[in-house]
Amino acid sequence: MAWSPPPTDVLLQLLGAPHQTELVSSALRLTTALLGKGARVQVWACGDATRLTWTGLGETKPRNYGDWDREYPSATRIVRELLTDHPDRLYWYVCAFCAEERGTADQIPQVRRRPMFKYAEHVAVAGKCLSLGVH
Amino acid sequence: MTDHLLVESGGAESGPACERFVGDAVRLLQDGHRVVLFLVENGVTAAVPGASPRVATFLRDGGELWVDTFSAAQRALPAEDLLPGSRLADMDEVADRLLEPRLRAVWH
Numbered sequence: 001m002a003w004s005p006p007p008t009d010v011l012l013q014l015l016g017a018p019h020q021t022e023l024v025s026s027a028l029r030l031t032t033a034l035l036g037k038g039a040r041v042q043v044w045a046c047g048d049a050t051r052l053t054w055t056g057l058g059e060t061k062p063r064n065y066g067d068w069d070r071e072y073p074s075a076t077r078i079v080r081e082l083l084t085d086h087p088d089r090l091y092w093y094v095c096a097f098c099a100e101e102r103g104t105a106d107q108i109p110q111v112r113r114r115p116m117f118k119y120a121e122h123v124a125v126a127g128k129c130l131s132l133g134v135h
Numbered sequence: 136m137t138d139h140l141l142v143e144s145g146g147a148e149s150g151p152a153c154e155r156f157v158g159d160a161v162r163l164l165q166d167g168h169r170v171v172l173f174l175v176e177n178g179v180t181a182a183v184p185g186a187s188p189r190v191a192t193f194l195r196d197g198g199e200l201w202v203d204t205f206s207a208a209q210r211a212l213p214a215e216d217l218l219p220g221s222r223l224a225d226m227d228e229v230a231d232r233l234l235e236p237r238l239r240a241v242w243h
Contacts, residue, residue, distance in 0.1 A: 009234060022176045033230035130242045
């Protein structure tokens with residue numbers, strides 16, 4: 001039987017370039033707030049946002065010359081920890097086409113790569129959809 | 136009447152799209168819908184008096200203007216520097232509103 005995405009209250013689609021604006025911060029803040037309310041959330045990452053869960057990012061950001069001993073978690077680690085903390089209420093999907101085009105097909109195991117033509121299935125099982133990063 | 140949550144993240148300096156988006160919020164109000172306009176990221180600058188004529192119109196027409204507490208603090212914008220009638224709001228409140236069953240939401 002073919003796999004189908006589990007229903008969620010909200011679908012957040014990340015379309016914008018993640019480091020051009022505060023898109024990632026806002027998306028993660030909203031995701032965390034929704035999870036705090038007991039909601040089920042799915043995130044669909046497209047384009048350069050597929051890099052957020054790329055294994056190549058490692059566990060931490062480059063060291064801060066102004067605060068050498070402080071450790072800053074990478075986006076990959078933040079998302080992985082969120083997924084680990086909410087295994088039945090948070091799902092993170094990566095557009096396989098966008099990831100392969102950008103050389104980021106090697107994703108952390110907690111996320112699921114999906115063909116872009118399956119996106120409609122995710123919309124169909126979401127109570128609400130928000131597309132972030134489009135102006 | 137439908138409840139709407141419109142999220143503006145760009146602000147006036149991102150170009151005319153912000154004013155057009157707020158214009159949509161004004162039209163929804165004028166059609167009798169309830170609208171919350173949530174300003175986040177650089178969008179919070181639209182709540183500075185004089186920055187966005189349409190945001191002022193939105194408030195005058197009865198819209199609820201929420202300004203993201205975190206984004207405003209990052210830009211050193213205290214509540215007293217924002218349009219009278221606006222209020223600071225946390226992402227928790229946005230989540231609550233977003234989860235209301237019949238609400239429609241758009242992020243710009």
